[in-house]
Amino acid sequence: MKQEPSYIEALLPILTLVGLLTMNVFFFEDTLAGSNQVALLLAATIAGIIVRRNGQAWARTMENVVSTIGSAMPAMLILLLIGSLAGTWLLSGIVPALIYYGLDIINPRVFLITAVVVSAIVSLATGSSWSTIATIGVALLGIGKAIGINEAIVAGAIISGAYFGDKISPLSDTTNLAPAMAGTDLFTHIRYMLYTTTPSFIITLLIFLVIGLSYNFSEAVVDVANVKSAIDGAFNTSPWLFLVPLILFVIIIKKVPPIPSLMIGTLLGGVCAVLFQPHMVSEIAGNVPNYAEASYIGFMQAMFGDIIIVTPDADVNELLHTSGMAGMLDTIWLILSAMVFGGIMESGGLLTRLTQPIINWADSTGSLVASTVVTCIFFNTTASDQYISIVVPGRMFRKSYQDKRLKPEVLSRTLEDSGTMTSVLIPWNTCGATQSRVLGVGTFDYLPYAFFNLISPLMSILFAYLNLKIRRYELDEIPVEERIN
Structure with a gap:
């Protein structure tokens, strides 16, 4: 019989991923060339073991992984x-x-x-x-x-x-x-x-x-x-x-x-x-x-x-x-690996368990967008990679946005306003480390003047709290293919 994962079980694959990605920054010059992809697959292995231990059939897990990969094909x-x-x-x-x-x-x-x-x-x-x-x-x-x-x-x-x-x-x-x-x-x-x-x-x-x-x-x-x-x-x-x-x-x-x-x-x-x-x-x-x-x-x-x-x-x-x-093959490889990780985490209920405390707190559009922004910055800081700061929060919050009848572009905009924009502001993030080295200017030195990168996540939160240009589905408007069970 399938049992619900504990919070520690849901958190373990994320901690594994963060640890591996952090080590990749220290040991590999180009983390996109393969090390981050392997880290995602290893973290997916941990998630798969937990999901199987909790009673979910392997065929059901693979079915969800294939479906998740299919959604990223376009x-x-x-x-x-x-x-x-x-x-x-x-x-x-x-x-x-x-x-x-x-x-x-x-x-x-x-x-x-x-x-x-x-x-x-x-x-x-x-x-x-x-x-x-x-x-x-x-x-x-x-x-x-x-x-x-x-x-x-x-x-x-x-x-x-x-x-x-x-x-x-x-x-x-x-x-x-x-x-x-x-x-x-x-x-x-x-x-x-x-x-x-x-x-x-x-x-x-x-x-x-x-x-x-x-x-x-x-x-x-x-x-x-x-x-x-x-x-x-x-x-x-x-x-x-x-x-x-x-x-x-x-x-x-x-x-x-x-x-x-x-x-x-x-x-x-x-x-x-x-x-x-x-x-x-x-x-x-x-x-x-x-x-x-x-x-x-x-x-x-x-x-x-x-x-x-x-x-x-x-x-x-x-x-x-x-x-x-x-x-583009390295990026495609990253997407495939991320979809495997996200598919297993989602099929076993690990993402739902992990995000439940945040979702319970995010009772409004403004707080949900703010939670997404903070989560993206968290992954930029801990995982040290802008792609991860988009991929993982994107999978974590997608259903929450749908439950609140928010159209997917609200989530995609928030991911870009926060995940992409703040990556260059973290000294140990691949973006921050690269740009600091190329320009010969310390990350914390240029950070106060990277105004566009600082303003973008705040603007996303402001629009959400003021309910400006927030697109919503009507009650019967959500397409069948966009519903996540």
């Missing part, structure tokens, strides 16, 4: 397409053009706001806050220091912009992961996030404007000039390339589903590569004499594999590199 397909889109947009010169023309808006008199905006543009185009900070961010930091601004303030501006772009970019892995955990689609998630993200970003810009006006600026654009020169020497940059992201933006606004939208964006990127960058396509294809053959090879390589553009500037080279679909 997100994994989208991630593969995002990898291919990033590849063709790089090869075509679309991403380099966005960076090239984005750098033109730099004006020393409003440097801090410019740092936020440029970082946001690059991160939005690439879907990666990490590569943005490691390349353009480093150049911006050097400029800021040269004109006399405290490097911690400049770092806060760069991080604020980079994480804003990462947060709303359809190319970002966390932006895809959050709706997958909550049970909504990518573009619904992005559109709904704008309600809290927009005021947070505006407040951030205003704060940096006030800070920036107290400084005297001087011209110091050598690093930016080098970046632009490197891009201009490698690509045929043209404003016509902006048509592709514009078309994709229109497609998104028209609510075309994510998978066909991203495929259209990928194909348009491939067409632009053939038309605008024939020298680059030929080089990627190994300089085969037949351009039709080179076009096919270059397009396929951009979709599935590594594209590395070499320029005289080593920092720019770091930005001009994608891995296509193959580059």
